[in-house]
Amino acid sequence: MKNEEVVKLAPSILAADFARLGEQVAEAQKAGADRIHVDVMDGHFVPNLSMGAPVVQSLRRVTSLPLETHMMITNPDLFLEEFVAAGSDSFLVHWEGNYNLDRTVRRIKELGKRAGVVINPATPASVLEEILTEVDLVLVMTVNPGFGHQHFLHSTLSKIQRVRRMVDEVNPRCEVEVDGGVDEETGPLAAAAGANVFVAGSSIFGDKEGVTTAMDSLRANIVGRQGVVRA
Numbered sequence: 373m374k375n376e377e378v379v380k381l382a383p384s385i386l387a388a389d390f391a392r393l394g395e396q397v398a399e400a401q402k403a404g405a406d407r408i409h410v411d412v413m414d415g416h417f418v419p420n421l422s423m424g425a426p427v428v429q430s431l432r433r434v435t436s437l438p439l440e441t442h443m444m445i446t447n448p449d450l451f452l453e454e455f456v457a458a459g460s461d462s463f464l465v466h467w468e469g470n471y472n473l474d475r476t477v478r479r480i481k482e483l484g485k486r487a488g489v490v491i492n493p494a495t496p497a498s499v500l501e502e503i504l505t506e507v508d509l510v511l512v513m514t515v516n517p518g519f520g521h522q523h524f525l526h527s528t529l530s531k532i533q534r535v536r537r538m539v540d541e542v543n544p545r546c547e548v549e550v551d552g553g554v555d556e557e558t559g560p561l562a563a564a565a566g567a568n569v570f571v572a573g574s575s576i577f578g579d580k581e582g583v584t585t586a587m588d589s590l591r592a593n594i595v596g597r598q599g600v601v602r603a
């Protein structure tokens with residue numbers, strides 16, 4: 373498999389212009405986005421508010437791309453059905469604060485959707501040990517969740533390597549995704565550490581040259597670095 377097929381870009385609409393959301397997502401799709409990342413925040417789990425299921429419902433009408441829903445909310449179980457009905461294709465749920473993660477993951481699977489588990493910067497890779505065989509992806513937060521436009525935390529790179537090793541050992545089909553501060557400089561570092569899915573908000577939607585140019589150059593910078601550590 374070629375590296376460009378392995379590298380997947382997931383533009384995060386948190387950094388989009390909400391007045392032109394449909395247009396921006398359509399442009400991202402045309403530029404080769406693999407999925408659209410939707411950040412859901414409740415003001416409790418993270419100190420910020422963002423969007424809910426109605427946004428997913430509107431996006432469902434303008435894109436055929438998978439809609440990936442990052443649940444930064446206190447009790448994700450309460451909202452899964454609503455997001456599925458709106459058109460979510462996959463869910464990213466946090467390990468932190470979820471005392472029944474296995475139940476949440478099982479529920480997502482029962483609903484016929486892909487399930488991913490997310491770990492924050494201070495959470496060790498080892499917490500994934502028991503859940504890893506059950507999930508389709510692991511998301512390593514490369515910033516503390518809650519806000520776009522933050523700086524990539526380089527301290528997470530060694531954890532990405534650990535997660536990649538664990539995944540290759542017990543569930544090679546599982547994707548390793550990174551989220552936060554991913555740009556032309558940090559994306560290749562995460563790729564070299566073993567990530568293959570890259571969430572990017574401000575480096576795509578905030579680029580002065582536009583979404584297409586931003587995505588082309590992000591992808592070009594990442595391709596070639598993916599899997600360096602694994603080789």
Ligand code: DX5
Nearest residue numbers: 384517518520521553573574
């Ligand atoms: C942060 C969110 C990210 C955010 C990334 O809590 O989970 O998805 O949109 O934004 P950038 O790419 O600007 O760091």
Ligand code: ZN
Nearest residue numbers: 411442551571
């Ligand atoms: Zn996110």
